[in-house]
Amino acid sequence: MSISLHTDKYQLTMMYAHWKNGTHTHRRSFELFFRSLPFGNGYAVFAGLTRALDYLENLHFNEEDLAYLRENCPGFEATFFDYLRQFRFQADVDALAEGTLIFPDEPLLRLDGTIFELHLVETALLNFIGYQTLVATKAARIRHIAPEDTLLEFGSRRAQEQDAAIWGARATYLAGFDATSNMLAGQQFSIPTSGTHAHAWVQDFPCELEAFRAYAHAFPDSSVLLVDTYDTLKSGVPNAIQVGKELKAKGHQLVGIRLDSGDLAFLSKQARTMLDEAGLTETKIIASSDLDEETILNLKQQGAQIDGWGVGTKLITAYDQPALGAVYKMVAKENDSTWEPTIKISSNPAKISTPGRKTIFRIIDRETGKARGDWIASYEQLLKEEEPLTLFHPEHPYKQKVVTNFLAIPLLQPLLRNGKLIAKLPTLLESRQYHQKQLQLFWDEQLRILNPEEYHVDLSKQLWEQKQKMIQDIYKEVHR
Ligand SMILES: Nc1ncnc2c1ncn2[C@@H]1O[C@H](COP(=O)(O)OP(=O)(O)OP(=O)(O)O)[C@@H](O)[C@H]1O
Ligand SMILES: O=P(O)(O)OC[C@H]1O[C@H](OP(=O)(O)OP(=O)(O)O)[C@H](O)[C@@H]1O
Ligand SMILES: O=C(O)c1cccnc1
Numbered sequence: 001m002s003i004s005l006h007t008d009k010y011q012l013t014m015m016y017a018h019w020k021n022g023t024h025t026h027r028r029s030f031e032l033f034f035r036s037l038p039f040g041n042g043y044a045v046f047a048g049l050t051r052a053l054d055y056l057e058n059l060h061f062n063e064e065d066l067a068y069l070r071e072n073c074p075g076f077e078a079t080f081f082d083y084l085r086q087f088r089f090q091a092d093v094d095a096l097a098e099g100t101l102i103f104p105d106e107p108l109l110r111l112d113g114t115i116f117e118l119h120l121v122e123t124a125l126l127n128f129i130g131y132q133t134l135v136a137t138k139a140a141r142i143r144h145i146a147p148e149d150t151l152l153e154f155g156s157r158r159a160q161e162q163d164a165a166i167w168g169a170r171a172t173y174l175a176g177f178d179a180t181s182n183m184l185a186g187q188q189f190s191i192p193t194s195g196t197h198a199h200a201w202v203q204d205f206p207c208e209l210e211a212f213r214a215y216a217h218a219f220p221d222s223s224v225l226l227v228d229t230y231d232t233l234k235s236g237v238p239n240a241i242q243v244g245k246e247l248k249a250k251g252h253q254l255v256g257i258r259l260d261s262g263d264l265a266f267l268s269k270q271a272r273t274m275l276d277e278a279g280l281t282e283t284k285i286i287a288s289s290d291l292d293e294e295t296i297l298n299l300k301q302q303g304a305q306i307d308g309w310g311v312g313t314k315l316i317t318a319y320d321q322p323a324l325g326a327v328y329k330m331v332a333k334e335n336d337s338t339w340e341p342t343i344k345i346s347s348n349p350a351k352i353s354t355p356g357r358k359t360i361f362r363i364i365d366r367e368t369g370k371a372r373g374d375w376i377a378s379y380e381q382l383l384k385e386e387e388p389l390t391l392f393h394p395e396h397p398y399k400q401k402v403v404t405n406f407l408a409i410p411l412l413q414p415l416l417r418n419g420k421l422i423a424k425l426p427t428l429l430e431s432r433q434y435h436q437k438q439l440q441l442f443w444d445e446q447l448r449i450l451n452p453e454e455y456h457v458d459l460s461k462q463l464w465e466q467k468q469k470m471i472q473d474i475y476k477e478v479h480r
Pocket of ligand 2: 157158260314
């Protein structure tokens with residue numbers, strides 16, 4: 001299916017107007033970034049690139065798309081649609097790897113191409129990357145407070161439609177979840193899948209015990225029994241124990257029980273004691289019920305005896321912050337084969353863009369192995385690891401530090417050239433492992449979920465001076 005029309009109409013009106021004016025082949029550079037961290041977290045987790053690259057590589061207008069446009073864009077000349085028919089995305093794209101820890105104002109993708117193609121793709125790129133990054137970040141917060149527990153993604157039924165369920169499930173696996181309940185996500189991305197049973201299974205039998213027996217008959221070595229249909233401690237857990245003992249007598253094992261309502265701390269402690277007293281020490285306790293990182297942390301503080309967590313609604317919908325607010329801005333124009341920086345001014349200083357095509361280095365202290373900060377420089381700027389590097393706060397430049405004995409890791413990698421993939425992309429599993437390694441570069445203080453220490457993202461002196469000069473020049477021009 002073509003998703004080329006997954007764009008805002010104003011992208012098409014601008015494309016048409018450029019084509020009409022003969023400026024559509026002018027080359028420009030755009031960067032995609034976000035301005036503030038979601039959920040009060042100290043970092044975000046970059047996700048959505050795989051989908052974005054697939055979209056860019058396959059971008060074309062089929063006859064159905066063209067017919068629709070012809071009908072719905074009445075001001076457009078007919079020959080424009082012939083131009084669109086042969087259109088293919090031919091820009092160059094550099095991007096960070098999925099799973100990278102990312103920070104505000106860092107270019108996550110840089111695209112160099114014609115203004116025509118770069119307008120077209122803005123909406124879809126922001127849509128894919130904004131959502132997946134948000135869900136991956138939420139998942140990372142949950143993984144952070146439950147490092148050893150089993151984490152299951154249960155959100156499909158509450159996700160904002162199918163794509164969000166599928167790609168959201170992928171984002172949670174990238175950021176450390178163990179499995180998803182969504183089989184299509186499992187099939188599409190080779191994510192491990194997991195499933196217990198619903199209340200309806202129990203309701204379908206004359207009594208709970210029969211329901212549990214029948215389920216255990218079907219899955220003698222992999223049953224997780226949902227124990228809260230009637231009464232967790234008076235009925236569910238005793239019946240699960242009965243079935244657990246029967247399984248044990250036949251050489252099998254009750255893998256787990258699932259608590260889905262009530263006071264999860266109290267119920268889990270009681271259930272653990274009851275299971276242990278019955279000799280079912282191996283049987284795990286899984287909890288679900290509107291969970292998120294705050295509730296899970298709180299339950300842990302209460303001494304809840306829970307080994308695994310099924311997390312749905314609040315994860316897949318990024319409940320407490322449903323949009324990342326990513327943006328896509330023009331940073332340079334090509335004139336006679338040289339890139340001339342451009343800036344967007346705003347009355348809100350935080351919204352003034354940083355001009356020029358950029359690159360990012362993650363500066364790693366060779367002694368501690370930890371990141372000292374990210375250094376954003378202009379694309380052509382060289383960084384010599386043998387020379388001391390002065391990092392300074394872009395808003396408060398007097399705040400400085402000099403870094404020596406460091407490793408500078410370039411984060412943006414060339415991925416598309418003339419619209420074609422030139423690099424081998426990592427598998428999802430590799431990206432997941434890379435994400436875990438990324439976390440090790442940061443201090444616990446930067447990773448905690450409440451009021452984390454701010455990680456430093458600084459501009460090179462050259463980039464900073466260029467920005468100040470452009471702001472001043474424009475200010476003088478406007479206030480002449
Ligand atoms: N000990 C606990 N401390 C803090 N929060 C808890 C504790 N136990 C459960 N919760 C949370 O409290 C909320 C309980 O919600 P609520 O009372 O609406 O539903 P419930 O008990 O799950 O029953 P039902 O699903 O049938 O509506 C859930 O978000 C759950 O995760
Ligand atoms: O609570 P979430 O984090 O969204 O996790 C998914 C929920 O979906 C299922 O029940 P469902 O919500 O359909 O019914 P229930 O509320 O009656 O349990 C499951 O039992 C979980 O409670
Ligand atoms: O497998 C489960 O227990 C499950 C899956 C999706 C939603 N709620 C529960």
